[in-house]
Amino acid sequence: MKIAIVGFALSGFSFLKSIIDNKKNDNLEIDIYEKRSEYPAGLPYEDDSYDKLLNVDSDEMIYPKENKDDFKDWMEDxxxxxxxxxxMAPRIYFASFLKDKAKDYIDLPFVNIxxxxxxxxxxxxNDYKESYELRTKDKKxxxxxxxxATGASFYQDPYGLRGEDSYIESPYPLKDKLKDIDDDSSIAVIGTSAASTDVFRYLMKNKNLTKPINFFxxxxxxxxxxxxxxxxxxxxxxxxxxWINRALSDNEFINLDELIDRIEKDFSDNGFDLRYAYNTYxxxxxxxxxxxxxxxxxxxxxxxDYFMQFTVYVADIINNLRPQDRQIFLNKYYKYLSFLGGKTPYKSMKLILxxxxxxxxxxxxxxxxxxxxSNGSFLLKGDRSSYADVLINCSGIETNLNKVADKLPLYNNLLSKEMIMADxxxxxxxxxxxxxxxxxxxxGCLRNISITGMMVTTTDIDNNDARCIQKSAERIGKILVDDYNL
Ligand SMILES: Cc1cc2nc3c(=O)[nH]c(=O)nc-3n(C[C@H](O)[C@H](O)[C@H](O)COP(=O)(O)OP(=O)(O)OC[C@H]3O[C@@H](n4cnc5c(N)ncnc54)[C@H](O)[C@@H]3O)c2cc1C
Structure with a gap:
């Protein structure tokens, strides 16, 4: 079987590893396409300042939980x-870890980068068999x-400022994008996400700013x-x-009442109330x-911590609910946990305060x-107004399919051939x-193409998490090995 992996970061590598660890035969040829010179790394872990830190603990990066200490142990070693x-660990260490783990796999004779x-x-x-032709600038x-596994697309441009002077459309790599900012500039940052915290940390450590940073x-x-x-x-x-396997053993779907009872019980058995954190915070x-x-x-x-665990299973749980139950769960219950997505690390929050x-x-x-x-500065209007000389965009990764297709040729082509459609x-x-x-x-459904990462997060729910990315990629590798007897 001839396989192409498009994008070689956490997802692409997890898939490659899964195929190779599980395969029983040698009837395989794998081509890996990666547009960056650094791999496997991807946007989150690419070469950058040591001030770019993971937003979760080092033992919350690896799936499955039996291997949760792998990255932590590798750092120690x-x-x-x-x-x-x-x-927290610098994010570039996670790329070093991945590169170390990937060496033996990409050196195999049937794997080409x-x-x-x-x-x-x-x-x-033809005859129900799909065949794919893949193109790069020079190759077919x-x-x-x-x-x-093309992962993060690009930063959204919520105020239509792309191309304006002094507008930093994406903050990464911090060491390149932020290094020339003048200490006397007034700086505004769009968003208060993990990327904004990276920017805050980098500026506080590497600059002697004379004016406050304004978060918008x-x-x-x-x-x-x-x-x-x-x-x-x-x-x-x-x-x-x-639990999921048990819940599905005699049933086509997970029972919503049993799911809710189980969550409520996990909380009450430990003396806590599911609704308290949401109602308070x-x-x-x-x-x-x-x-x-x-x-x-x-x-x-x-x-x-409960939500950190739930994240790993939420896609399996929600996709195995009846559609009407899925809506009830998403609208009425999931908010008690999901509002904690993107929480701010403890020590980072202390520095911010x-x-x-x-x-x-x-x-x-x-x-x-x-x-x-007209004088080249930015006028920001919200509950107050303010001016900024430099504007750093940390507003989030674009996932609207039309907008992604407008900018990325691969998605433009897939969309115009109707091989994909928006959710x-x-x-x-x-x-x-x-x-x-x-x-x-x-x-209908193209069975020999699988798409992972942020562009499928409405199905692979809450997969903006390294463990979810590994879980989905590994599972698809195993399915392929079984289906095609690889
Ligand atoms: C800024 C940021 C920080 C994050 N930090 C954390 C964190 O601290 N902890 C955590 O658990 N999760 C974090 N995440 C979640 C993150 O999404 C996953 O951890 C994971 O890195 C995603 O891996 P991926 O392989 O799907 O995508 P990516 O890492 O985005 O990799 C996609 C790869 O595909 C390549 N590519 C794209 N298009 C093409 C093409 N057409 N041809 C060839 N190659 C292509 C890219 O160059 C890239 O190498 C972060 C996400 C972002 C965006």
Whole structure:
């Protein structure tokens, strides 16, 4: 079988590893297409400043949980230290870890790396057999199976400022994009996500800014702090693969009532209430983070760790509910956990609060507009107005399929050939679960192409997480080995 992997970062590598670890035969040829010169790394872990830190603990990066300490142990063995103040690992170490693990796989004689961007894929179907033609600028090859793992697209441009002077469209690599900013500039950052925290940290450490950094964001100030939980969530979380398999053993779907009872019971058995954290902290203000830190709120800490575990299983759970139950679960229950997505690391929040108290940062909420003025500065309007000389965009990765297709030739071609179509409200790509095969009116379902990463997050729910990316890629590798007796 001839396989192409498009995009060689965490997902592409996890798929390659799964195929090779599970295969029983040698009837394989694997071509890997990667447009970056650095691999496997991807945008989150690419070469950059040591100030770019993971937004979760080192033992929350690896799937399955039996191997959760692999990255942590690798850091110890390789004398890599966590950041002494924020106690998180630099993200570039995760790329070093991946490169180390990938060496033996990419050296195999039937694995080829092609350091080029894929710009087009076509399908032809004869006797129910799909065959794919893949193109780069200079090359054209045919494959039986495509694993499309192109990951993060590009940063959204919510105020239509792309191309304006002093507008930094994407903050990464920090060491290139932010190094020339003048200490006397007034700086505004769009968003208060993990990327904004990277920017804040980099600027505070590497510059002597004379004016406060202005964060410009929506309703909420800064995602709530991640309070360290003093127990072990692994003893207390019960909605794992074994529970899912049991729930499905005699039934076509997971029963919604049983699911909710199980979550409620996990909380009540440990003396906590599922709704408490949401009702107390959903407004994500700095004052609420301050309160959680002062009180060392273990009820919030439990809910945060619970959500960290739930994230790994949520796609399996939600995709195995009846559609009507799925909607009820998403609308009425999931919010009690999912509002904790993107929470701010504990020590980072302490630095942010200190900077806020010392007036080194300011936050404008209820963002409405940003305009470029005639003197070249930016006018930001929200609950207050402010001017900035430099604007750094950390607003989030684009997942609207039309917008992605407008900018990326591969997706433009796939969309115009109707090999893919958008999921609900134009967002992401509609795929099956768990094979992640694209759906379309023209082809129905293309079974020999699987799409992972952010562009399928409406199906692979909450997969903006290294463990979810590994889980889906590994599973598809195993399915392929079984289906084709590889
Ligand atoms: C900025 C950022 C920070 C994050 N930090 C964390 C974190 O700290 N912890 C965590 O658990 N999760 C984090 N995540 C979630 C993250 O999505 C996953 O951890 C994971 O890295 C995604 O892997 P991927 O392989 O799907 O995509 P990516 O890492 O985006 O990799 C996609 C690869 O495909 C290549 N590619 C794209 N298009 C083409 C093409 N047409 N031809 C050839 N090659 C192509 C790219 O060059 C890239 O190497 C972060 C995400 C982002 C965006």
């Amino acid at each position: 390789n004398n890599k230290k966590i950041d002494p103040i924020e106690k 092609i350091n080029e961007e894929v710009t087009d894929i076509s399908v032809s179907i 090859s045919t494959y039986d199976f495509i694993f499309l 964001t929506g309703e909420n100030e800064y995602k709530i702090v991640d309070i360290p939980y003093e127990g072990s969530i692994y003893d207390k979380y019960s909605l794992d693969d074994a 959903k407004d994500h203000s700095l004052d609420l983070s301050r309160k959680a830190i002062t009180e060392n709120d273990q009820a919030l800490a439990f809910c945060e 200190k900077a806020y108290d010392e007036r080194n940062i300011d936050i404008i909420t209820n963002s409405k507009s940003i305009e470029k003025t 609900k409200d134009g967002e992401c790509i509609a795929v099956t679960w768990p094979r992640l095969n694209p759906l379309s009116k023209k082809y």
